[in-house]
Amino acid sequence: MITFDSVSKRYPNGHEALVNLSFQLARGEMAFLTGHSGAGKSTLLKLVMQIEHPSRGQVFVDGQNLSRMRIGQIPYLRRKIGVVFQDHQLLFDRSVFDNVALPLVIEGMEPKEIKRRVQAALDKVGLLSKERLNPISLSGGEQQRVGIARAVVNKPPLLLADEPTGNLDPMLSRDIMHLFEQFNQVGVSVLIATHDLALISRLRHRMLTLGQGRLLQDGFVGEVGV
C-alpha cells in the first residue's frame, strides 16, 4: 500500500528530515511509526499525503508513483487516505454529524447516501447517539472518535494517524488503538505515528523506528525490545 524507495527529504532551510529511507507497508497491514521528537515521523506521513515531496527517491501509494502524479490527481489520492490528527481538528460550530459528513459533502455525494455513511461511521466508533451534539460538549476521547469517524467515512483503503492518542489517558488511548485494530481487521492498511511506547508494547504489531530521519529498526514489537 505504501512503498518508500531510497527517500530523502531536505527542507528548504537545509535540514534533512529523512535520509535514504526504504520500507513497504503491505496492503492490509498495520504498523506503528515511532522515534524521538523530530525523528521525521510527521514528515514521512506528509510525503504519503503529498503535502511534502521527496528531495530524492520515490514514494508509491496504492501502486501509484507520487512523483509522476499530476496535480489534478492529488485529490483522488487524498480520498484514498483517511487521516487522524492529535488535535482532531473538528469544527466546533457544526454538529458531530456535520463534522463527519464534511468529506462526503466536499465530494458532492447525495444527502441520502451521506446520511447512511455518516451514521454507519458513527456507529462504528460508538457515537451514533451523539450525532446531533456539538463536539465541544464531548470528552477528549469522544472528540478523537469523531475525528476517526470522519477519517473513515469515505471508506479509504489507507488510514494514517499522527499521535492520535497524544492528549488522552492510557485507558482511552487503548480504546482508540483498539478502534484502529478493528478497521485493520476489515482490510484497511493502518500506519500510526506515536511516541507512546508503553501503549504499543501491549499490542503485537510491526514497529518502524526512526532516528534522525533514518530507519533504525523494523520488526514486531516483542522482537525489537520494547
Ligand SMILES: Nc1ncnc2c1ncn2[C@@H]1O[C@H](COP(=O)(O)OP(=O)(O)OP(=O)(O)O)[C@@H](O)[C@H]1O
Ligand atoms: N517545514 C519544515 N521546514 C524545516 N524543517 C522542518 C519542517 N518540518 C519539519 N522540519 C524539521 O524536520 C525534522 C523532522 O520533523 P518531523 O515533524 O517530521 O518529526 P517528528 O518525528 O514528527 O517529530 P514530533 O514527534 O516532535 O512531531 C525536525 O527537525 C523538524 O524541525
